[in-house]
Amino acid sequence: MxxxxxxxxxxxxxxxxxxxxxxxxxxxxxxxxxxxxxxxxxxxxxxxxFSLEPHQWTAEEIVAELRERPVREKPVESMRVVVQSMAAATDFAGFAAEWELLQQLYRRHPELYSRMKLDQADRAIAALVAEFGVRLGVDPAADLYPGMLVNAGFAALQAAENHSRTGDRDLASLIDEAFALLARGL
Amino acid sequence: MxxxxxxxxxxxxxxxxxxxxxxxxxxxxxxxxxxxxxxxxxxxxxxxxFSLEPHQWTAEEIVAELRERPVREKPVESMRVVVQSMAAATDFAGFAAEWELLQQLYRRHPELYSRMKLDQADRAIAALVAEFGVRLGVDPAADLYPGMLVNAGFAALQAAENHSRTGDRDLASLIDEAFALLARGL
DNA sequence: CACTCACATTGCACGGTGTGCAGAAAATGC
DNA sequence: GCATTTTCTGCACACCGTGCAATGTGAGTG
Known part of the structure; x- marks a missing residue:
């Protein structure tokens, strides 16, 4: 290895x-x-x-993260915590130097980054939607809410990431802000 | 041609x-x-x-669509209309037969569909964010709102599409429902 | 040491994608 | 009918990815 x-x-x-x-x-x-x-x-x-692999959460880890949240917690809040931990995992993963190199490469080739993210994201979204379905006692095929919640959560992550790439603000606080917008209504 | x-x-x-x-x-x-x-x-x-190209909006068309909305309209509502028109363009584009074939292919190869969508989506998102920045008189690099709005709108589209693929509900009404969730707060 | 068993490494051949180039072929204008 | 421009084509090439068979290599065993 x-x-x-x-x-x-x-x-x-x-x-x-x-x-x-x-x-x-x-x-x-x-x-x-x-x-x-x-x-x-x-x-x-x-x-x-050139993949994110070693610095990236797996769908399983993410779902596990969600399972650790109290079931009665507000769904948006659960999702926020999950997204925060995704961001944290991606941001450092303890290998600052190596990750820094990859980030440089991604900055130079944004299309590469998009392709890399696509892989895991699709599977993670599906898994999270299913899990929220269970937690909320609804069928994601019949109720739009779980799908919307999870996709919006990923949208928040993406918006925050884009933002932190151009600006200089802290990723975590951007995510919180994005979720505040989602929770309050746009 | x-x-x-x-x-x-x-x-x-x-x-x-x-x-x-x-x-x-x-x-x-x-x-x-x-x-x-x-x-x-x-x-x-x-x-x-195998791309969506002929059935797909371009970034320019989408931005033009946004420009036609009244500036004072609530941003979420503008975004909703834009997304609806994206969905409508993708859904039919007047070539029902040809589009039907492509859809079959995508159903059989979901990864193909993801890759295809990625292309235009990235550019369209960037363009829309910039345009909302102008309309709202804010700098998207400093204010998270435009980025969040647009990404959430695309999330709504995706959630609605996934839903309509499994269920049998009308795509347009699903989009409206998704946007209602976004506007009201999750 | 000789032996073998597991395993990583390698060469080779092959099928596929994508591109530059130069010539053939076909459409177009006069 | 002829010249010009555009489109099509063959060819050679660089690159990706895979199956297969051969060749190391190293550890453990008698």
Whole structure:
């Protein structure tokens, strides 16, 4: 597993230095001193080496987070806490240096970031909607509320992230503000 | 341009009949009776032939739609109208038959749909946020409201779409309901 | 040490996507 | 009928991703 992280680090470094274009699987493999074939043993695709994966929550973790909230808590509040913990997980994950590199890469290639987020997000949303359905005792296929709540929560995360990228405000406080808007009504 | 639509139709047909796997550029080209190279003259990528493009609003159209709303209208209401028109454009666009085929394909390959939506959505969101900034006389980089409003609006669209895919309710009324939740507060 | 068993690494061949280039072919204007 | 412009095409190439078989490599065992 250390190997995997090592390759990832080298690949990101390479992409930042010579451009994403130049970071072919061949070049990455050479830089990491492994064969192209071995690269694909560690990563299922070239994209995967630039993914958020190690810094990103999984759908399961997120649902677990939600389960820990008191059932009687207001749903928006539960969602807020969940989103905050997603943001916290993404923001640091304890590997400040490595994460910093990836962030640079994403800043330079926003389309890459979008693609990466898409993966987990879709699954996480579905899982959270189901769980809220259970907690609220409604059927998400019949009641719009759970779906709207979760999607709006992710929208808040996205709005806050975009904002903190341009401005200099703290992500956590932006999320709180976004949720305040949601709770109060736009 | 009729040619382009023709190729698209053939490609979608092929993917539905023989599976998305079998619909290689080679196979599509053969079925459309053109060379592989010519296929890439019409479409920049294989994905593009399965894109929402002809049934989809552009960022510019969406912003134009917003500009037509009275400035004093409540922002949520403006956003609701914009989203409704996006949904309407996506839903029919006058080509019921062709669109029906694409929908089948998307139903069979949800990941395809996600990827397709991502493209325009990112640009449309950015454009709408900027326009709301102007209309409301605030700087979107300093004020979270425009970003939150637009992202929440897209969240409403997504929630409504997911819902209408599983249930049988009318998309437009689902969108209205979603916006009612947003306006009132979750 | 010799042996084997598990496992990571590698080379190779292949099928697929996407692009630049230059020539053929077809449509268009005169 | 001929010239010009546009479209189509073949070809070569770089790149991604995968199956398969061979080759290390290292640990444990007798």
């Amino acid at each position: 250390a190997r995997r992280a090592e390759i990832r680090r080298i690949a990101v470094r390479l992409a930042l230095d010579n451009g994403l274009e130049a970071a072919t699987t061949e070049a990455i493999s050479a830089a990491a001193d492994i064969s192209r074939r071995t690269f694909f043993n560690y990563f299922g695709s070239k994209d995967e080496v | 009729a040619r382009r639509a023709e190729i698209r139709r053939i490609a979608v047909r092929l993917a539905l009949d023989n599976g998305l796997e079998a619909a290689t550029t080679e196979a599509i080209s053969a079925a459309a009776d053109i060379s592989r190279r010519t296929f890439f003259n019409y479409f920049g990528s294989k994905d593009e032939v």
